[in-house]
Amino acid sequence: MLRIIKQKISSRGLSAPVIGGYTHRLSPVASTIRHFSSAIKEMLVRDALNSALDEEMAADSSVFIMGEEVGEYQGAYKITKGLLDKYGPERVVDTPITEAGFTGIGVGAAYHGLKPVIEFMTFNFSMQAMDHIINSAAKSNYMSAGQINVPIVFRGPNGAAAGVSSQHSQCYGAWFGTVPGLKVLVPYSSEDARGLLKAAIRDPDPVVFLENELLYGESFPVSAEVLDSSFCLPIGKAKIERKGKDITITAYSKMVGYALKAAEILEKDGINAEVINLRSIRPLDRATINASVRKTNRLVTVEEGFPQHGVGAEICATVVEDSFEYLDAPVERIAGADVPTPYAANLERFAFPQIEDIVRAAKRACYRSVSTAATA
DSSP: OHHHHHHHHHTTTOOHHHHGGGGSOOOOOOOOOOOOOSSOEEEEHHHHHHHHHHHHHHHOTTEEEEETTSSTTOOTTSTTTTHHHHHOTTTEEEOOSOHHHHHHHHHHHHHTTOEEEEEOSSGGGGGGGHIIIIIIIITHHHHTTTOOOOOOEEEEEOSOOSSOOGGGOOOOHHHHHTOTTOEEEOOOSHHHHHHHHHHHHHOSSOEEEEEOGGGTTOEEEEOHHHHSTTOOOOTTOOEEEEOOSSEEEEEOTHHHHHHHHHHHHHHHTTOOEEEEEOOEEETTOHHHHHHHHHHHSOEEEEOSSOSTTOHHHHHHHHHHHHHGGGOSSOOEEEOOOSSOOOSSHHHHHHHSOOHHHHHHHHHHHTTOOOOTTOOO
16 A cells, blocks of 8 residues: 555655655554543643544554644644654654645545644644645545545644734634535543544544644543543534533533633523533534423524634524424524634634623523623
């Protein structure tokens, strides 16, 4: 298999250093067996992602990482810290600033059975590689009548950062979520980051893995089960982060934390909110969402992305189609403003959902009076 890749690439005049690990036979690496106590530990999202990459690379020699500054610099956000020293430049491949180039090479390597993890320094830059992601990766299994799988992961920070304006602060969840052939995952906690990234790498089809830059430094409790090298979360299954009976709040990525804080505030006013962490945008766990709405009879959707054609709009549609008769109030959508992200800090805050926005929407859905001074 790898000899075929060598022959094809050599015929195009590309050198081995450019190609890295996917033009050489990779020596197998023994799986690392870990032993943990049953005590709950704290783990940064950054470390959860790093450990997931490390363990999957150790377990499967066909897994390699490619992107800008993933090697010598240890990753722009230190997600790939230590991996170059451990696995070498043939499996942790630094690239020029050419998303279209290294994404295309990654897709080609996946055609031949390798498992590339392509890092975008921000998903805003993935726009340079959309042809490879959508036309080359997402559609190939269908167009080949199931003969070609493309086991590739596209990962990196997505959504709003802080003070970096329009071209670095957009959520692409809804964009990629419209594309048949892609799976789109959106981790919130360290458990999500570890379990979903492992699932993405092991999946035989292309996965878009949308992280959040502002969550990298957040710490979450993780159990011994989560820390085990065999841990993996199912793709397409949401998690009920907080049970409730009065209203359902759906969210993903950073907005899950906002929804949980809003639920704490609502509890003080006697409103018991159920918070659903979507974890996956495509496939979307419609069953969990509808089951919750049929219990609470109310729904608020929360996302950072634009409101038109957004993830919240899709959730509203599926609830109206499947559970309309259970609704006791109109569905409320909380989304980013329908404008490019402003640079000024005060305007940037107005452009994205805040905790108080979720609180007010939930109170409206529950027919409670809403104070204009409602804050977090």
